[in-house]
Amino acid sequence: MIKELKLQNFTVFNDINIDFSPKINIIIGENGTGKSHLLKLAYSLCNSKKKDNQLYFSEEENESIISENLIKYFMPEDNILTKLKNSKNKNKKTMVFADFENNGEVSNIKFEFNKNSKNVKINKNNNFEYYNKISTFIPAKEVISIMKGFSSLYEKYQLSFDKTYYDLCVQLDLPEIRYEKLFEKSKWIIKDIEKICGGSFKFYGSGKVTFVSDNTKDEYSANTIAEGFRKAGILARLLKVGLINPGESGPLFWDEPEANFNPKLIKKIVEILLELARNGQQIIIATHDYILLKWFDVLSDKNKDDHILYHSLQKTEKSEIIVKTTEDYSEINDSAIFETYREIFDSEITKKLENL
Numbered sequence: 001m002i003k004e005l006k007l008q009n010f011t012v013f014n015d016i017n018i019d020f021s022p023k024i025n026i027i028i029g030e031n032g033t034g035k036s037h038l039l040k041l042a043y044s045l046c047n048s049k050k051k052d053n054q055l056y057f058s059e060e061e062n063e064s065i066i067s068e069n070l071i072k073y074f075m076p077e078d079n080i081l082t083k084l085k086n087s088k089n090k091n092k093k094t095m096v097f098a099d100f101e102n103n104g105e106v107s108n109i110k111f112e113f114n115k116n117s118k119n120v121k122i123n124k125n126n127n128f129e130y131y132n133k134i135s136t137f138i139p140a141k142e143v144i145s146i147m148k149g150f151s152s153l154y155e156k157y158q159l160s161f162d163k164t165y166y167d168l169c170v171q172l173d174l175p176e177i178r179y180e181k182l183f184e185k186s187k188w189i190i191k192d193i194e195k196i197c198g199g200s201f202k203f204y205g206s207g208k209v210t211f212v213s214d215n216t217k218d219e220y221s222a223n224t225i226a227e228g229f230r231k232a233g234i235l236a237r238l239l240k241v242g243l244i245n246p247g248e249s250g251p252l253f254w255d256e257p258e259a260n261f262n263p264k265l266i267k268k269i270v271e272i273l274l275e276l277a278r279n280g281q282q283i284i285i286a287t288h289d290y291i292l293l294k295w296f297d298v299l300s301d302k303n304k305d306d307h308i309l310y311h312s313l314q315k316t317e318k319s320e321i322i323v324k325t326t327e328d329y330s331e332i333n334d335s336a337i338f339e340t341y342r343e344i345f346d347s348e349i350t351k352k353l354e355n356l
Helices: 036-046 059-074 150-156 163-172 184-197 227-240 263-278 289-300 336-354
Strands: 002-011 013-019 024-028 096-102 107-114 121-126 136-138 199-205 210-211 219-221 250-253 283-287 308-315 321-326
Touching: 002 036, 013 227, 013 321, 024 036, 024 263, 024 289, 036 059, 036 096, 036 136, 036 250, 036 283, 036 308, 059 107, 059 121, 059 163, 136 227, 163 227, 163 283, 184 199, 184 227, 184 263, 199 227, 227 263, 263 283, 263 289
Parallel strands: 024 283, 024 308, 136 250, 250 283
Antiparallel strands: 002 013, 002 096, 096 107, 107 121, 199 210, 210 219, 308 321
16 A cells, blocks of 8 residues: 655645555545646556566666656656646756555655656665555546557557556456455445446457346447446456455555446445445545545444545645645535535525525
């Protein structure tokens, strides 16, 4: 899991420090406050590790891997690393520090880059390359409808998608693990999702996906199925292939889980995420949605050892982004989400009074 993230002069952030819960983390804030940036950075660092079964990387190789990932996940202008610097502090160094825990072992990485850097420069490396928990990132847009041929096109051409989409398409195409080896709670979660969707998604490899109806047993193009069901199908598939495996897998990052879900389905998604976290899955999400937040507040249970940290990103009068972290849902009522709902409520009351 990821324990801590410190940033200086990175994208929209001047100086920010976040401590993560080992269970559920909810990042909230208005547009432009860097919610998705935090998710992508944490995810890119969780995945900036060994590949091709290589056991050791030189410092230069580590620097190259981190730099390449930052460019592929953030897609800065002209693929220039220094375009990820805070625009107000272009002449200052950018610094990133991340702290991880892997089966009780702590590892961390600290690196920086300046206005002339082509690669990051590592200042501190404590067993970073040995952090080997595979993480998953679910973007706001579902990917099942674009999977066919996407991975090969992405590898061949420079598509206008950041690498989170490619990663997820590759992960969804992995073979399912044997049913008896599934995490026990995964079995009922998968059944619940398929019951809601009215069937299951069938993955053939090479990006081909169909939907099999429970009622008729017929197969349909996945593109004809509601987008909300396709997003739920992604979650079920990640469980089936073992990439969400509480206690074993790395963090699950999810950008705007509420997108394309109706409120009834949002409740079920929150129930599922809470159950996964109770069994050892770290979850980090970004959201704009009041309903999602409220369901987490209503359904969480301290008697079941639920632990949620709300990270509220806010702009100061000087337009700097700060973070306020709390365990108490009632303490995040100064966010843009709640201000908007209060405004709607006040406007509704005013309108009713005017009509009396």
